[in-house]
Amino acid sequence: MxxxxxxxxxxxxxxxxxxxxxxxxxxxxxxxxxxxxxxxxxxxxxxxxxxxxxxxxxxxxxxxxxxxxxxxxxxxxxxxxxxxxxxxxxxxxxxxxxxxxxxxxxxxxxxxxxxxxxxxxxxxxxxxxxxxxxxxxxxxxxxxxxxxxxxxxxxxxxxxxxxxxxxxxxxxxxxxxxxxxxxxxxxxxxxxxxxxxxxxxxxxxxxxxxxxxxxxxxxxxxxxxxxxxxxxxxxxxxxxxxxxxxxxxxxxxxxxxxxxxxxxxxxxxxxxxxxxxxxxxxxxxxxxxxxxxxxxxxxxxxxxxxxxxxxxxxxxxxxxxxxxxxxxDLRHPVEDVPGAVEAPAPKKGIRVEGVRFSYGERRALDGLTLELPVGKVVALVGPSGGGKSTLTSLLLRFERPQEGHLYFDGVDVDGYTAASVRAKFALVTQEPLLFSGSVLDNLRYARPEATREEVEAAARVANADGFIRALPEGYETRVGERGVKLSGGQRQRLCIARAVLSRAPVLVLDEATSSLDPESEREVQAALAEVLPGRTALVIAHRLSTVVEADLICVVEAGRVVERGSHAELLKAGGRYAALWALQTAAPERGAA
Incomplete structure (x- = not known):
């Protein structure tokens, strides 16, 4: 005392x-x-x-x-x-x-x-x-x-x-x-x-x-x-x-x-x-x-x-x-090392090499290696507990790898400040988080200095401008605590618009559609179809139908990448991805029977 x-x-x-x-x-x-x-x-x-x-x-x-x-x-x-x-x-x-x-x-x-x-x-x-x-x-x-x-x-x-x-x-x-x-x-x-x-x-x-x-x-x-x-x-x-x-x-x-x-x-x-x-x-x-x-x-x-x-x-x-x-007295597990500098936006890509990470006795990542090229969409799929979301935490410097390294254009990110590395990513999670202010306030949270024209342009890219204008006060409508006045699909499209407005070089979608009903999922998928082409993106998903257009699909199990390739290549290989695809596409037919 x-x-x-x-x-x-x-x-x-x-x-x-x-x-x-x-x-x-x-x-x-x-x-x-x-x-x-x-x-x-x-x-x-x-x-x-x-x-x-x-x-x-x-x-x-x-x-x-x-x-x-x-x-x-x-x-x-x-x-x-x-x-x-x-x-x-x-x-x-x-x-x-x-x-x-x-x-x-x-x-x-x-x-x-x-x-x-x-x-x-x-x-x-x-x-x-x-x-x-x-x-x-x-x-x-x-x-x-x-x-x-x-x-x-x-x-x-x-x-x-x-x-x-x-x-x-x-x-x-x-x-x-x-x-x-x-x-x-x-x-x-x-x-x-x-x-x-x-x-x-x-x-x-x-x-x-x-x-x-x-x-x-x-x-x-x-x-x-x-x-x-x-x-x-x-x-x-x-x-x-x-x-x-x-x-x-x-x-x-x-x-x-x-x-x-x-x-x-x-x-x-x-x-x-x-x-x-x-x-x-x-x-x-x-x-x-x-x-x-x-x-x-x-x-x-x-x-x-x-x-x-x-x-x-x-x-x-x-x-x-x-x-x-x-x-x-608690300290963030990723603190800047002496002499750390601002991270530049990656021009070639991001590499995850031999990364291991455990939560106590449970191994989440076990030597995972992954490439995320600039301008490409890379999807991670696989069963729960495979380490996909853990990888997101490591990329955004929420945690530090216990073994292995993360690289921006071949440079170890440990030499960069955590905040500057984090600024290179725009994150959209499974739970769409909005604050209790207006729609405009929530969108500008990513970039407070953004003009009204830039906000509306980002909303149009995310297929959100239409429903926003239909709200009682348009962009000035207050969304309530955690966005309770909006539907799940509307909240998620606002989160995508916020990510677009941030102008971060890399977009990370962590189970962005998994908690939505089919109609809301279609709305968000339409928004992503506008957002993803030509962007550097990492998409984590359980539903394989959401990643068929990805440039590269990686199947992650037990903390390792066990398969990688395009949708067509993985189906042709007949491995774990093909088995998961058959399981998910056959489920509606069994339900109908």
């Missing part, structure tokens, strides 16, 4: 100026609080004695006895009001500046989290539960925000008040003041044990909250399946188990946190009782001195208790920091 808290403090460095302003306000607050304690005894004694003599015949207050009684009677309320105004300004200023500080820190942290999330590979994100990621972005960041707002301010403000009030108490009675300060360390041992218990419960609570968010996200995404199999009871049981664990962890943490101010309350009462007993037994303190001392003791234990109370925010921030930094 302490390591993560130390790292979180690093986010405060750019905003030290705001902290200095907050500390100045806290200094006013501390001095005003000390003034209350110091003035209380002398002022009350003067008012009761008239400045002539003290309680029980004791000597009058020297510096007050020289003032006219009327001046003190009218002046003291003004002094109290002035101290109150100063204290109020201190409170207002420190809360404003600490609020500003916390928002700046959280904004920096959220920005860094977003940058890290968008910099990770799809495979890394797939290993994380989406709900847990969202929990880190919301609940964990909020814990840091509360700590920045209250804990940092409390440590500065309350520590300053403790120093000022302790100084007042020591100046009045060094003996009792020393006893009062000596009592404080007695709370260290029980407070330390309780803090460790609270930290453990807080950490468990944060983890369980991530599980709850993850299950909620899964449940909302799979509601059709849950209801279709009447799985509501099973989901409720899972949810209840995580909720119970979350509740128990936070209750344990709350019990431990509550023990810290409880210990401080007992110590404060003991200190007060000891001061009263000492004063009664020795008569060594004047009444006004005793009153000021007791006021200082009462006031000094309040910030001490506040420090114990706000420590819970620090513990929550520490536990949240551990989860946040576990994400921030």
């Amino acid at each position: 302490w390591t993560s808290l130390k790292r979180l403090l690093g986010y405060a460095r750019p905003h030290v100026g705001v902290l200095v302003a907050a500390f100045a306000c806290m200094a006013l607050l501390g001095l005003a609080t000390g003034a209350y304690a110091y003035l209380m005894g002398p002022a009350l004694r003067f008012l009761l004695s008239g400045g002539a003599e003290g309680f029980g015949g004791a000597q009058p207050v020297p510096w007050l006895s020289r003032l006219p009684r009327e001046a003190v009677l009218w002046g003291f309320p003004v002094v109290v009001l002035t101290v109150g105004v100063v204290k109020g300004v201190g409170y207002l200023g420190q809360f404003y500046f600490m609020g500003l500080f916390s928002q700046k820190v959280v904004a920096d942290l959220r920005r860094e989290l977003f940058v890290r999330l968008t910099a990770l590979s799809p495979a890394q994100l797939a290993r994380e539960r989406m709900g847990d990621l969202l929990s880190r972005f919301s609940a964990d960041v909020q814990a840091v925000e509360l700590a920045a707002m209250y804990t940092v301010g409390s440590y500065l403000r309350d520590s300053l008040q403790i120093v000022v009030l302790a100084g007042v108490a020591l100046s009045i009675s060094p003996v009792l003041g020393g006893v009062m300060l000596g009592v404080l360390p007695l709370a260290a041992l029980p407070a330390s044990k309780l803090t460790r218990k609270a930290l453990k419960g807080t950490r468990e609570g944060q983890v369980q909250l991530g599980h709850l968010a993850g299950q909620l996200q899964e449940g909302l995404g799979g509601m059709r399946t849950i209801q279709a199999f009447n799985g509501q009871a099973a989901e409720l049981a899972r949810f209840s188990e995580h909720a119970r664990a979350h509740e128990e962890a936070l209750v344990r943490a709350a019990w431990a946190r509550g023990g810290v101010p409880g210990v401080m309350e007992v110590l404060a009462a003991a200190a007060l009782a000891g001061a009263l007993a000492y004063a009664a037994a020795t008569h060594a303190m004047e009444p006004e001195s005793l009153l000021s001392f007791l006021t200082a003791v009462v006031l000094v234990y309040q910030p001490v208790k506040d420090l114990g109370r706000v420590t819970q925010f620090a513990m929550q921030a520490g536990a949240a920091g551990e989860r946040l930094f576990s994400l921030l």
Whole structure:
């Protein structure tokens, strides 16, 4: 926890100026609080004695006895009001500046989290539960925000008040003041044990909250399946188990946190009782001195208790920091090597040579070699799990080959920056991903500077301009979250238009039609018939009917290319491709029979 808290403090460095302003306000607050304690005894004694003599015949207050009684009677309320105004300004200023500080820190942290999330590979994100990621972005960041707002301010403000009030108490009675300060360390041992218990419960609570968010996200995404199999009871049981664990962890943490101010309350009462007993037994303190001392003791234990109370925010921030930094410390598997340069567009072609890649114990690619000539359409076909989509991830530098190399015109792509290599590909996946803006916004996502004429030209190439103009607001029509207002074929044609607009030299179609119904597939096929001729393209498909016009077809099984050739050549060879073609073309006839 302490390591993560130390790292979180690093986010405060750019905003030290705001902290200095907050500390100045806290200094006013501390001095005003000390003034209350110091003035209380002398002022009350003067008012009761008239400045002539003290309680029980004791000597009058020297510096007050020289003032006219009327001046003190009218002046003291003004002094109290002035101290109150100063204290109020201190409170207002420190809360404003600490609020500003916390928002700046959280904004920096959220920005860094977003940058890290968008910099990770799809495979890394797939290993994380989406709900847990969202929990880190919301609940964990909020814990840091509360700590920045209250804990940092409390440590500065309350520590300053403790120093000022302790100084007042020591100046009045060094003996009792020393006893009062000596009592404080007695709370260290029980407070330390309780803090460790609270930290453990807080950490468990944060983890369980991530599980709850993850299950909620899964449940909302799979509601059709849950209801279709009447799985509501099973989901409720899972949810209840995580909720119970979350509740128990936070209750344990709350019990431990509550023990810290409880210990401080007992110590404060003991200190007060000891001061009263000492004063009664020795008569060594004047009444006004005793009153000021007791006021200082009462006031000094309040910030001490506040420090114990706000420590819970620090513990929550520490536990949240551990989860946040576990994400921030992840690195993309393909990072640029020193001296990497911008990749040029390939003029001859792309070569994949002897590439091997495994997911744990499962081998996805096993020495695969492939040529992708410029201006040609190369198709990859074969059974699921053969490594076709893995090859796409390697080409787009989402992953790095564990063995083998990728070449642009004979130059190893490891010498190029990953972003510049990625920019040479336009990807269209099985799941057409659109954002919640307008049609125009989604198309321009590939190239924000594109003109309206260029956007419309790309849409016409992708056979999408007609249906776009038929929408209620044409290109300005908002498509809804993930394009929910459009059909599957329309969404996919927009994705193809976006890829065309990007002007990337190589087009990659990864199962672009496999999830579509027959009518939508025909629409997309018509769009591809306009897009593919003369382009450099890699087409990954299960349906062989979609790749018969490809210049080269490669059959991939168990991570290797086992056959290659044109559609006619592979049918004539009578190998794996011919068997797959017979299987797929015979399926409708068997269904009809």
